[in-house]
Amino acid sequence: MVDETQRLSLFWRIFLLNAAVVTAAFGLLMVGPFTVSTPVLLTEAMILSGVLAVMLAANAGLLRLGLAPLDRLAHTMNTVDLLRPGHRLTVTGRNGIADLIRSFNTMLDRLEAERATSAARALSAQEAERQRIAQELHDEVGQTLTAVLLELKRVADHAPEPVSGEVRQVQETVRNGLDEIRRIARRLRPGVLEELGLASALKSLAGEFSTAGLTVRRTIDADLPGLGKETELVLYRVAQEALTNTARHSGARQVTLSLSHQSPQTLIELRIRDDGRGIAGAPEGAGIRGMRERALLIGADLTIGPAPGRGTEVLLRVPLVLVEEKHSD
Template sequence: MALFWRIFGLNAVVLGGATSLLLWAPVTVSAPVVLTEAIVLVGGLVVMLVANAVLLRVGLAPLERVTRRMATVDLLRPGQRVSVAGHGGVPDLVRAFNDMLGRLEHERATSSARALYAQESERRRIAQELHDEVGQSMTAVLLELKRAADHAHDPDLRTDLQHAQETTRASLDEVRRLARRLRPGVLEDLGLVSALTTLTTDLSTHTGLAVHRRFEADLPKLDQQTELVLYRVAQESLTNVARHADATEVGVHLYRDGDRIQLLICDDGRGFGLANEGAGLRGMRERALLIGAALELEAAPGGGVQVGLSVPLQGDGG
């Protein structure tokens, strides 16, 4: 029964009973009102108010749950729904709200997939241009500097040219490193473990962080999108550690746990982003949603932050 008809019916019963009592019962209202009459009238009013309050509390409770959920819902954490039972106006409204959340989650996942695909395409294009255009130009400059240094007769000029040569070589190495970060060719050529090994080696080389790797042997074969999500989550997590955590050590673990692949990245720093997630962390959640994975951030046992990505295996896990 709809909430309107329940409230109307209850009021009708109470008012009808009061009317019947006044019509057929030997009850009158004196002027002035005597004590017993006042007790009967006040008692009837209290019963009606209590009954209405109870019915409204029970009937409107789902709306309060919807209000609380609306204030806390996060489309990057799908599956948040309001429990509902029965039929009628309010339960149907709650079901409509749950259906709306489902549609929004689907639309968010679809739009995120398109945006991330475009992002990866643009990264691939920029990496290709860095490698083909900028890299080749800097290589040509490096050869010209070497040729000029070899033919220079002035020792001071030769020294300056050699310094410029070293600077150009270092810049060329940096361009190549940026190109690898934008487009992890080793991921496509040699697989996830080799790509993560290269990523952590570069991190240790450029930041001085002690990196502890533990990659389980004989991991099941994963599809290209899943490997890319795992790689990008590891990359973003390690970038956060290097920039914000003030850590000295970081551990990167990749292993199989039943029907899931687990990626754990744990540092000993001061933590980052646990209270207010930045764009990087929300980007990791969006990537995780693409493959139905769960991303969790929590305080690490020895301080710092632990980032965990749990990826379900498709079918028999390869």
Template sequence: MSLYWRIFVLNAAVLVAAVLLLLGPVTVSTPVLFGEAVVVLGGLAAMLVANAALLRVGLAPLDRLTRAMTAVDLLRPGSRTRVEGPGEVAELTTSFNAMLARLEAERATSSSRALSAQEAERRRIARELHDEVGQTLTAVLLQLKHTADRSPEPLREELRQAQEATRTGLDEIRRIARRLRPGVLEELGLHSALRALTTEFTTSSLRVRHVIAPGLPALDEATELVVYRVAQEALTNAARHADAHEVGIHLCDGPAGAVRLLVRDDGAGIGRAAEGAGIQGMRERALLIGAGLTLGAGPHGGTEVLLDVPTSRTGEGPR
């Protein structure tokens, strides 16, 4: 029986019972006596209470499905609504679960294409920064040095200051190019790239240390890039937003044979702040390789980022 007919039959039963009572032992005279008014009003209250209870019981599966729809997050896949209730509600829940599975698959596909295009664009920009802008600044630096060597002393000092400014800009461009295109990752592998990240983010106010467990299974290139980008984003958040003084990067064995990346800082923590584009980007990258990503407070405060990569993402050999 459909939900509509169930509610109709239950309400009709209540109304028929009320009519039978009025035609039988319950009568109403004119003017209405006090006892009759009490009986009629009591019957009305009983009908309303019964109707409310029946509607609540009948529509409870729809309420649960509505709450599940509101709480859906495609960046946290895998949640499904339990199929229960009458036939129409069960079919609606089943259809919703199937639709959610399709949306998750389409989101993963579109995210993969977008991130692949993003990485290609990063490589192009890094190459242009290195080949075009870098070479131009190098030529300017050499020209400034040549001019300074032939200039009088008062002008020479100003040219040397221009040299230092140009050299600083050239170093910054090279640093940006390295972040856009991790050449160390492509040439030497994930372990060397994580060590390079540790050196890059270590400053006078931030100490970054790394611990890489021996004997870890190798990962394929796409997975190594995801692990590297998650570590890079976690370090960037710790350096820019967390006011942290110490960050630890651990690459070790995870649960069920997975490879785990753990980034933990001693900063202010996430709290109840909304997740920004950086964290959402980490979640999308984790979805691409079927990895589990968890962000939360560390055991002693700060922020802890956990990325568990399944062993199916292994490569051909150690790097």
């Protein structure tokens, strides 16, 4: 049977706590050998002051004990991050506080579900827009620049010197621009991922970032299970963003990229580790938050922190059971 105090509201419990303290002090004064003179004697003032101090201390202790769950709830409200889901408060306290904690946990469940749904829509729209832009760069801008190159070649072949040499320099500039546009289009739409799979796409990505001053070493297991298009795209985009951040901000010279099937073969792990200056408590930017949103789409766990020794490590861990559920859906 539920204790009657469990049904009392927070107001009435606080009121009864205070009433109990005041009643106890009143009873002590009634039955004790205490009198109050007019004017109040020093001894009587000291006794009354001591009783008041005891009352205040008892009241403060009881309220601190009763309202401790509210302090934990307030701390969680201030620190909760929907990009790091799963944290829930233990339901403790009496009826009113327990109901408040349950309601807060239910609200977090709903917010995380709504955040995951909206993020999935947004990222899906983002990928569609990337594909559209990549297609336009390839079909429109790329073809236009190719036609310009052919025309420049025709002009250079028939122009006298030194005009011919100048035209060929322009031709080389246009060719470099065309190569850059193709590179951008590949990053926007990783065709190699669709055509050859995740392992080949990551190898190609590592090659793109292996430029002057930065070396990317890759280790990719050969026995990776089928992961599905959505999971492979998340792994690829996280690797792409991690390498982009490393190249732009870390000052690293060596980067290792590994994709492994962890024993007891329940996890797929993507690990990117560099030897740069590290994150040093820097606030997370849009790129990292985008990585966290992508990880949420497939129920993966993303951790970003200091690497052993120096540098930064990005670790994405994908439970295979969730991948299999997505396949079955």
